[in-house]
Amino acid sequence: MKTKLQAARLARQWSQADLMDAMEDAAERLAVALPARSSLKTQVSMFENGRRAPGSDYQAIFCEVYQSTRIELGLALETAPSQLEALPTLPSPRALSPQVNPEVLTYLQSIFAQHAQAEPLVGPRFLVPAVQSQVPLIEQLCKDASSSLRQDAVHIGARYSEFLGWLYQDTGDSQAAMLWTNRALDYAYELDDAVLSSYVFQRRSNIAAEAGQAGYAMGLANAALRNPRKLPNQIRAVALRARANAHAQLGQSDECARTIDEARALVDKATDDDTLAPYCSHAYLDMEAANCALQLQRPHEAVQTLEASLTRWPAEQQRDRGLCLARLATAYAQLEDVEGAYATASQAVAIAQSTGSARIFAELGRLQAHLTPWRKLVEIAELNRLLGSMKGD
Structure with a gap:
């Protein structure tokens, strides 16, 4: 066999x-x-x-x-025994857990909404402990709940686990990010929720892509899109974005462009019904398309796209705006526009400091390599000094 x-x-x-x-x-x-x-x-x-x-x-x-x-x-x-040992140690409740009832679940949903609203502004550093502190209670509720309340508790567990995976990804800890995202997928499978499973698969694809595993990222993106007709438009669009990024990393420019165009068309059709990927706007897709252009060594395309995207970037998406600025600085540097690269990078640095986003910092690290020929200029030397000090934090 x-x-x-x-x-x-x-x-x-x-x-x-x-x-x-x-x-x-x-x-x-x-x-x-x-x-x-x-x-x-x-x-x-x-x-x-x-x-x-x-x-x-x-x-x-x-x-x-x-x-x-x-x-x-x-x-x-994914959760091999050696990796499981790397999971954070979770505090165990010392008191009896609250009775499972709709009020407790509503409380957890409201706290989650507040965390999700704050995350783009404050970044992951201060939210990881707050989100993780809710996990033991959620696990106990999933254990104790029955019938319809269990479904609600498991769904909350999936959302918290996926969110915690994202927070760890933004701190630069890809192993913890994948472990928590895998846990979210376990919950989604129990619920038999095709939409939630698709969303979590594309999140896993993102983590794999940022870890440099483009082929694996492609496989995970394809898994997210296995039943596209069952998915809301924004979920399909954000999964297509993951596939496009994998195409770019694999050097497949034509496939990448077609996939991004398909995602844009879906965003045009999106409604307010989708609560999992409300951030998947045209500005978001533009930023991701520009990142694909950078990976494909097309800085001119990246500059045009990012400059236009920044004019309509939502104020509440501060962290992603910082990532957008960092990528624009890299594109400027590839075009040898040192002044533009420095001015834009300075704005990105400020956001990286305030949010603690490792993803912004990683992009600024890519920028440094492109600025090496001008490292003796006062402005570039100061930028490198500042980035070096952040690395030691």
Whole structure:
């Protein structure tokens, strides 16, 4: 009986030599060391025959090569025992948990809404402890609730877990981000909620893409879009954005452009019914399209798109505005507009400091490499000094 790993190779009409070529390319992208070719061939045969389970490094490589999820390849779940040990230690309630009732669930929903409203303005640093402190109560409610109240409790658990995953992603902790997002997917599966599952899959795709695993990110984005007719327009659009980003990282410019255009058309049709991705506006898609242009080495396109996007950026989306500014500064630097890069980066730095967003800081780090030829200029030296001080925080 063929394993899913072997079936994935045969579906592509690859020989084992073809697979090993692809594995070596993926390992170089992921900075993973592979054994000698003869030893690798033995390992691959054992994995495909089911005589040995691939470890975490091999799982990551197979997901990258086949652009598929671990479940699709018949591999273990993301939460390997060694990774589970990295989960934050959660405080246990010392008192008896409150009785499960609609009032307690309404309280948790209102607190969540306040956290979500504050997050774009204040960033993740101060919200992670507040959000995580609610998790033990939610888990206890899920355990104690029954019938319709359990459905509501599990849905709240999914939202809090996904949100906590996002907060960890914005702090730069991709492992914790993926672990909490996986937990949200567990909740979504229990609910049999296709919309919520799709949203969580595209969130996982985002995390994988930012970790440099473009092939895996593509597989997760495809999973998010598996049943597109069941999805609200904004959910489809934000999942298409994840797919476009993976296309850009893989150098697939035509596919990237088509996917972004499809997402824009869906935003035009969006209604107010979608509460999971209200941020997926034209300004948001413009920023993401510009990021794709930067990855495809097209700074002129990025500048035009970002400059237009910033004129209509919502004031309450302060953190994303900072990311938009940082990407614009990178585009200016690629075009050797040093003055524009410095002025724009200075604004992004201020937002990075106030929100603690590691994603803004990472983009500013990419900018520094492009400003190296002008590092002796007073302004650029001061910018580098400031970024260096932030790195030590």
